[in-house]
Amino acid sequence: MVSTEAVWVRAVRLTAAALLAAGLGELVCDGPADPVTAAAFAAVIAIGERVRITLPGDREQTPIGTAAALAYALLGPLRGLPTSHGVLQVIAVAGLGMVSGAVPPFRTPDPARVDAVARRLLTVAFAAALFQPLYESGALDRADCTGPAYGLFVSGIALLAALCDAVLAAGLHRARTGLRFAAALGDELRSLLGIGSAIVATGMLISLLAAEMGLWALPLFCTPLLLAQASFRRAAAVRATTGQTIETLARATEVAGYTPPGHARRVADTACALGRVLGLGTRDLALLEYAALMHDIGQLSLVEPVPCGATARLPQDEQQRIARLGSEVIRQTGVPRQVAQQVARLADPCRRPDGSEDPTLPLAARIIRVANAHDELVTLARQRGLPAPAGRLEALELLRLECGDRYDPRVLAVLSGLGRGDGRPRA
Template structure:
């Protein structure tokens, strides 16, 4: 059975459904409810009993607000506010200010952090940036846990105690525990949103948050300990290194974003030149990424897969006459292999995308492999399925046509196409249709 491409009104994947900050999933709803309820209770309690040591509360509140205002978004849509988080941890760990014992309660810590975050969010809301409630709730919940565990025992460990090392050990343990809890919460939300394995998501979060998490935790501890001697001046002194770190992370995120935008622009060359249908590369990339999530690929592997899927047809630029409709699945195996190899050669010229080039080179191989190299990488097998699906379906959203194409892929599964990849694609497409 040969299916020809049939244009429609809007293809699967034209509307990006991957990340939606406004959608509330069960895990996110529970997180926001718990963190928000604790914050509201702390505000009411603190207003009733009054603030103690208002100068310190004001100084830390301003620092948290400024840090929230200067928050950054890291790769993977991870929103962090290093200065605000370090200031909040420092206030939770505060033992004394210039030798005067800090007696504020855990509830006051939560209230000050809540007010600081709210003030820092106001400018973002004023310019139309919708808050990422789950990220805000995670930052708030970590401080709530830290303060509720640490503050009740502050009066039992005076700042001049000879057992200062024990206090530092407790702070370190709490920072490490908070970091693990935060990674677990982020992984749960990520697994729910992307339909990937929670163990894979947890590993991705640990790798993504390790450097910034350690910088935040250590800075928060230093702020608390330094304030014992220097007073509130320690806020400025020990926030400066974190500010430099934040700038470095921001530049890294911007470079990563620019890199992806460049690859996306390059992938459109084949569309502009008339070699493939408009939107083909974006649709293949989106479907391939969703299949990769379904199969439990790590975040770094998903990024390489996204790059390779965007540029999988770039080898068609070498063709004298474009393939009808750009559907390489209808080309001869020899022509498919030539396109893949030429595309791989072009990508290798960058000098930094060798892994991506290898995925593109082997995308046309059968699932068992064509030579002595063994089966092609999982990414190549995913691109083969995603490309074949879009070549045959195109922009059509007709359910019967989609099912017919899936049945055709299943008929060739085990020979041309990887069975697990085909079934993963079917599950992804079922969820996609169910969302409409």
């Protein structure tokens, strides 16, 4: 049975391919309108694809290429003269630039990159379909859409195109990672407020100012975007360094003999799987992974290691002491403060003394506590010689006995679903 996510990816690819084929067909049959302009935009789009950047969550973005393609889709007058390239030529020129820049010669393209190119091409086609027919038919002139009104009209279409791109990207991101659509869309909308707003503004400015400046608007307004890309690359390098630091700290307890080999990584993987099902976005998942990797760092304060590192079986106050000490260590590493806050609350009960749920307890802390206890119990069961499936079932049953106080029922329900392989909570 084909999943909904696979159908979505296939639909995006096939639609983009069909539009590109139609655009290329018209280009071959009728020839390009204003070949110099078409070649200039195609070249800038191809260069933009070559200097792409990767955002958190392995989300690929091509600021310069996307801005140039959007500008071509919204291009009206050029040097005071009307243009007539139309929707299909926009698709053909943008598609040629994207494919030539994104796909290395003689190499099989990465499926994720193919999806990204298809998404960007559909976004450009959407913008062109909204703008070009109205411009070429003279409807804008008849409506006296000039001056500020024309600028607002172009801005509105650019914004709609950006929202279209966010929806397409969220669907593809969900298909690739299993993230909930609402969380994936939230990530894309937050990105739209960052680099996305710069892309939309640049594309809009190029299309508007090309009416007076001609093709000089392309290099003039793409240069600041190139500088912005350099800043994003430095930020990505900082994130990579932070990740390496956290991985190193996470192994400290294993090297010192306080936790079994691979325990921190297993807990982090389980926690991220739970977080995706529970609707956490890319940024929250990254913080969750950091906290899960370093959740045992407080054990280094113990005089004698806990057997098998199984802190989940310790008294509540001892677990809380270890969590607080680990939090203090994390605060000194330069890791985002939310990570230290999550680790500090790892051993706190889910319920208050009056039996009501504690709303201040972070979801990340609830997730890591369940993932940690589950891995510890599975490890102990393995040491007793139990087969892996039996060990997992026994661990789940033991966790359910303490559900509600120590362990969040929602997180346990999702963990049970992951154990069955469907990633959904039990009914």
